[in-house]
Amino acid sequence: MRHIAVVYKHGRQDAGEFAKELKAWLEARGVHVFCQENPEDGESQSPRSDLDIAADAEAAIVLGGDGTFLSVARALQNRSTPIIGVNLGGLGFLTEISREMCFHDLEEILAGKYEVEERMRLQVSIRRRQREILRQTVLNDVVINKGALARIVDLKATIDGRYLTNYRADGLIVATPTGSTAYNLSAGGPIVYPTTRAIVLTPICSFTLTNRPIILPADVEVQVELSERVQEVSLTCDGQVGCELAPADQVHIVSSPTPLRLIRPLSPDYFEVLRTKLKWGQN
Numbered sequence: 249m250r251h252i253a254v255v256y257k258h259g260r261q262d263a264g265e266f267a268k269e270l271k272a273w274l275e276a277r278g279v280h281v282f283c284q285e286n287p288e289d290g291e292s293q294s295p296r297s298d299l300d301i302a303a304d305a306e307a308a309i310v311l312g313g314d315g316t317f318l319s320v321a322r323a324l325q326n327r328s329t330p331i332i333g334v335n336l337g338g339l340g341f342l343t344e345i346s347r348e349m350c351f352h353d354l355e356e357i358l359a360g361k362y363e364v365e366e367r368m369r370l371q372v373s374i375r376r377r378q379r380e381i382l383r384q385t386v387l388n389d390v391v392i393n394k395g396a397l398a399r400i401v402d403l404k405a406t407i408d409g410r411y412l413t414n415y416r417a418d419g420l421i422v423a424t425p426t427g428s429t430a431y432n433l434s435a436g437g438p439i440v441y442p443t444t445r446a447i448v449l450t451p452i453c454s455f456t457l458t459n460r461p462i463i464l465p466a467d468v469e470v471q472v473e474l475s476e477r478v479q480e481v482s483l484t485c486d487g488q489v490g491c492e493l494a495p496a497d498q499v500h501i502v503s504s505p506t507p508l509r510l511i512r513p514l515s516p517d518y519f520e521v522l523r524t525k526l527k528w529g530q531n
Contacts, residue, residue: 257312388427393419395480
């Protein structure tokens with residue numbers, strides 16, 4: 249790798265200082281570095297991103313947390329540029345490399361000692377009166393939920409045009425395997441191995457207790473249609489980009505043809521990450 253982009257978390261002085269240190273370290277090893285602060289705060293309501301990563305970048309190093317990682321992944325949604333995630337604090341399922349191990353792991357990566365994982369992404373589109381009003385690629389999940397004071401949401405779900413069920417719930421999560429450890433996990437959904445190709449549907453606080461999460465093949469189309477009576481319902485992509493939904497809106501979700509490519513050091517493995525992040529086996 250001779251051209252690398254470094255993107256660091258917005259609004260954190262320590263992240264900017266660490267980015268400068270990393271830039272100097274990489275340049276000392278003959279790497280051309282493009283360094284930029286992530287312009288998004290992780291709560292943008294617009295699908296547009298002001299992040300412009302150089303076209304010749306062979307990889308992007310993200311300094312921050314999972315929110316920063318997701319916004320960079322969104323900026324690269326139609327590109328195959330691989331991402332290296334460095335965690336500067338917090339849980340960090342996507343930013344697996346710790347700050348303490350950053351230079352050691354990057355030395356290994358520059359020496360070719362790494363693996364590239366392909367993570368499935370989803371494409372979501374919203375159709376209103378036969379017109380598409382939003383199209384977005386997501387890495388973690390698509391969430392349909394009600395406002396704080398709204399009533400239970402009525403949603404009709406079909407898979408490849410075949411009726412699945414009607415959900416009466418606070419909302420519905422459609423997640424990738426990567427996103428299975430995000431909101432999906434908090435809502436009682438399953439953990440799915442991240443390189444699996446599958447789509448997870450998890451209702452949020454379902455009124456019908458027998459409505460359980462379901463894992464679907466990756467090649468299906470999920471369609472969710474809102475009832476004519478809904479109000480104060482929104483759709484959010486990766487917890488960062490979204491819009492308000494209207495009665496009778498149709499949400500179409502399919503797998504993206506462009507997976508995210510994630511560069512990981514050869515150790516630790518995913519099960520070690522789970523044990524560490526979720527504190528499995530600890531008293």
